[in-house]
Amino acid sequence: MLKDKTKDRFYLDKDFLSSPDTRTLRILSEYLGPRQRFSRNHVEDTIVFFGSARIKSKQDAELALKEAPDNLSKNKRQQLEHHLEMSQFYESARELAKRLTKWSKKLKNSKHRYIITSGGGPGVMEATNRGASEAKGLSIGLNITLPFEQSGNSWITPDLNMQFHYFFMRKFWMAYLAKALVAFPGGFGTLDELMEILTLIQTEKIHKSIPIVLFGKEFWGNVINWDYLVKVGTIERKDLKLFTICDTVDEAFDAITTKITGVHTGPNF
Numbered sequence: 001m002l003k004d005k006t007k008d009r010f011y012l013d014k015d016f017l018s019s020p021d022t023r024t025l026r027i028l029s030e031y032l033g034p035r036q037r038f039s040r041n042h043v044e045d046t047i048v049f050f051g052s053a054r055i056k057s058k059q060d061a062e063l064a065l066k067e068a069p070d071n072l073s074k075n076k077r078q079q080l081e082h083h084l085e086m087s088q089f090y091e092s093a094r095e096l097a098k099r100l101t102k103w104s105k106k107l108k109n110s111k112h113r114y115i116i117t118s119g120g121g122p123g124v125m126e127a128t129n130r131g132a133s134e135a136k137g138l139s140i141g142l143n144i145t146l147p148f149e150q151s152g153n154s155w156i157t158p159d160l161n162m163q164f165h166y167f168f169m170r171k172f173w174m175a176y177l178a179k180a181l182v183a184f185p186g187g188f189g190t191l192d193e194l195m196e197i198l199t200l201i202q203t204e205k206i207h208k209s210i211p212i213v214l215f216g217k218e219f220w221g222n223v224i225n226w227d228y229l230v231k232v233g234t235i236e237r238k239d240l241k242l243f244t245i246c247d248t249v250d251e252a253f254d255a256i257t258t259k260i261t262g263v264h265t266g267p268n269f
Contacts, residue, residue: 030169034142034162038177041159046117046140046177047100047256049093050193051124051184057094058087089184089216090127096182096215096249097131103257105137114179114260115140119170119193120152120161124184129155142170171196180256181212185219201242202235211259212243213252220245 010016017025056064061084068080097116104114116132118125120141132139133155141156143163152161164170175197183194194214200206214220229235246252 027166027169030164030166031172034173037159037162041138041157042112043115043138043140043160043177044113045179046115047104047180047182048117048174048178049097049124049128049182049184050119050186050190051089051093051128052186052190053119053121053123053125054187055086055090055123055127055185056083057090057127058084061087086185089124092215092249092252093124093127093182093184094131094134096252097128098135099131099249099253100256101132101135101137103253105135112138115160117142117174117178119144119174119189120156122153124186126153126155129153133157142173144170175200175206178210179208179260181210182215182252182256183213184215191223198239198242202239209259211256213255214243214245215247215252217245217247 016022065080065084068077101116107113115138116128117140118128120143129139129141138157138160139155140160141152143152144167145163145165171193181197183190226240230237244255246255
C-alpha cells in the first residue's frame with residue numbers, strides 16, 4: 001500500500017491544521033483569506049447591516065398565516081401574526097440596501113464603494129443581500145458556522161460569500177471596512193455586534209467617523225433604556241450622539257448618505 005505523502009507536508013496535513021497547535025494559522029487564514037477576496041473584487045469600504053436571522057419576508061409570513069390549519073392553537077396563530085408584523089423590518093432592510101446600492105453606484109470614481117454587507121444568514125441578513133443584489137450591486141455575506149442555524153443565502157455575490165469559524169475575526173471584518181452601520185431588531189448576536197462597535201468608537205479604538213442607525217424606535221426604546229444609562233452615569237449624554245434612531249427607510253437613507261457625503265466621499269462625490 002502506497003504511503004500518503006501529503007502527510008509529509010505539514011501544510012497539506014488536515015489533522016495537523018485542525019489541531020490546537022495550529023490555531024494561530026487558522027486565525028491568520030480568516031484575516032488573509034477575506035483580505036484577498038476584497039482586494040480582487042476591488043472592495044474599498046462597506047455599509048454593514050445587523051439584524052435578526054428569524055425575521056421573515058412579508059411574502060413568507062403571509063403564506064404561513066394563510067396556510068395555517070383552522071384548528072391551530074391561539075398561541076401558534078398569534079406567533080404567525082407576530083411574524084407578519086415583524087416582516088416590515090425585512091422589507092425595510094431590503095429597500096434600504098437597494099437604495100444605498102443605487103446611490104453608491106452613482107458616486108464618481110467609486111465603482112466598488114459602500115458595498116452592502118451582512119452576516120450572511122437568513123432574515124434581515126438575507127433581506128440586506130437581496131436588496132443589494134436587486135439593485136445589481138455587489139453583496140457581501142460574512143457567514144459564521146453555527147450548529148443550529150442556516151448559514152448563507154442565495155443573494156450574496158459568490159466570491160464575496162465567506163465562511164468564518166471565529167466570531168472575533170468575523171466581527172473584525174464587519175468593522176474594518178465599514179463606513180456606516182445599520183442595526184435592525186435582533187437578538188443576542190445583533191446586540192453583541194452593535195455594542196462592540198459602540199464600545200470601539202467610544203474608547204477611540206475606531207477613529208473613523210461611522211454613522212450608526214438603529215432602525216425601529218419602538219424596538220430599541222424597549223430593549224435599551226438609553227436615558228437610564230445616562231442617569232446612573234454608566235454612559236455620558238454625549239454618547240447618545242454616536243447613533244441615530246430611525247423609523248423609516250427615508251430617515252435611515254438620509255442619515256447615512258448625509259454623513260458619508262460629508263466625511264468619506266470627499267471631492268470624488
